Amino acid sequence: MLEVIVDLNLKDKKVLVIGAGVEATKRIKVLSKQGCQIIILSDSISEALYELDHDLRHPILIIKRKVEDINLFNDFDNIFLVLAATSDSELNEKIVIEAKKRNILSYNITNSLSGDIYFTSMINFDDVIQVSISTSGKSPLMSKLIRDRLEDTIKNIIGQKDIDNIKVQEFARQQVKRYIQDQEQRRKFLYSLIEDDNIQELILKKNIDKVKERIITTLGKWEGSKIE
Ligand SMILES: C[C@@]1(CC(=O)O)C2=NC(=C\c3[nH]c(c(CCC(=O)O)c3CC(=O)O)Cc3[nH]c(c(CC(=O)O)c3CCC(=O)O)/C=C3\N/C(=C\2)[C@@H](CCC(=O)O)[C@]3(C)CC(=O)O)/[C@H]1CCC(=O)O
Ligand SMILES: NC(=O)c1ccc[n+]([C@@H]2O[C@H](COP(=O)([O-])OP(=O)(O)OC[C@H]3O[C@@H](n4cnc5c(N)ncnc54)[C@H](O)[C@@H]3O)[C@@H](O)[C@H]2O)c1
Numbered sequence: 001m002l003e004v005i006v007d008l009n010l011k012d013k014k015v016l017v018i019g020a021g022v023e024a025t026k027r028i029k030v031l032s033k034q035g036c037q038i039i040i041l042s043d044s045i046s047e048a049l050y051e052l053d054h055d056l057r058h059p060i061l062i063i064k065r066k067v068e069d070i071n072l073f074n075d076f077d078n079i080f081l082v083l084a085a086t087s088d089s090e091l092n093e094k095i096v097i098e099a100k101k102r103n104i105l106s107y108n109i110t111n112s113l114s115g116d117i118y119f120t121s122m123i124n125f126d127d128v129i130q131v132s133i134s135t136s137g138k139s140p141l142m143s144k145l146i147r148d149r150l151e152d153t154i155k156n157i158i159g160q161k162d163i164d165n166i167k168v169q170e171f172a173r174q175q176v177k178r179y180i181q182d183q184e185q186r187r188k189f190l191y192s193l194i195e196d197d198n199i200q201e202l203i204l205k206k207n208i209d210k211v212k213e214r215i216i217t218t219l220g221k222w223e224g225s226k227i228e
Pocket of ligand 2: 020023041042065068085087091110140
């Protein structure tokens with residue numbers, strides 16, 4: 001059985017990480033790009049974590065503390081996700097069991113099956129596109145090797161123009177949702193931007209302001225548009 005890969009929105013959510021060793025640090029690096037509030041509890045902290053703090057909107061709260069039991073949950077409210085990431089597998093298990101009782105999403109670094117989420121092998125394009133590979137815990141090693149192999153090839157398939165088109169589509173979607181009521185027309189409009197040579201030329205030239213102008217003009221003439 002394969003688990004479903006979903007794109008978890010952690011924006012402004014509170015994430016508690018217990019343990020701050022080599023493996024926890026890798027997970028925290030991923031989390032630090034998600035706009036979430038991270039609280040780390042650990043009796044030793046890797047140096048890299050203090051450096052991470054500088055480029056963040058949400059400052060990471062680092063508390064140097066040995067966790068003895070699950071009473072720690074009483075010290076924090078509104079936790080969305082907890083990462084049991086210590087080298088003490090018994091403690092990790094207890095944390096996950098308590099998290100489940102409290103309906104908090106959990107992750108167990110020493111026993112992936114007991115938690116709710118896995119981390120995947122990721123290829124990231126400018127924080128705009130993510131390609132994720134997962135074997136759902138069957139073989140992280142193979143995930144890494146396939147990611148290495150795919151990384152070289154995929155750069156020939158997904159390029160800067162795709163990234164720019166996503167940004168343009170993001171803008172266009174906001175506009176069509178406001179001005180075109182019919183879903184089929186919205187879909188047609190969005191496809192028309194990809195097929196419009198003029199717009200694609202402007203995207204290549206990085207003239208995004210002109211692209212936006214053109215989108216609004218085209219939208220004004222579109223069948224069923226509510227733009228005056
Ligand atoms: C993708 C990646 C992301 C990341 O690390 O952020 C990741 N593991 C990576 C590498 C890697 N991890 C391990 C090895 C050694 C070889 C081996 O054991 O195979 C290697 C290879 C290496 O190091 O070269 C050891 C290991 N991993 C887990 C356990 C515990 C267990 O099995 O329960 C143990 C045994 C520890 C022990 O023996 O004590 C568990 C998990 N590791 C996962 C993710 C999740 C499943 C993903 C999937 O199945 O696809 C899952 C379930 C949960 C999680 O922790 O997220 C990252 C590659 C990043 C990249 O692309 O470069
Ligand atoms: N999930 C994976 O992908 C994966 C990969 C490799 C290893 N592992 C396993 O994950 C575990 C962690 O590996 P690591 O390399 O990060 O180890 P590590 O020794 O670098 O880090 C362990 C961290 O846990 C903290 N810790 C331990 N007991 C604690 C307690 N009672 N209270 C607070 N903090 C506590 C330590 O201070 C340290 O920061 C190991 O058991 C390892 O076998 C998992």
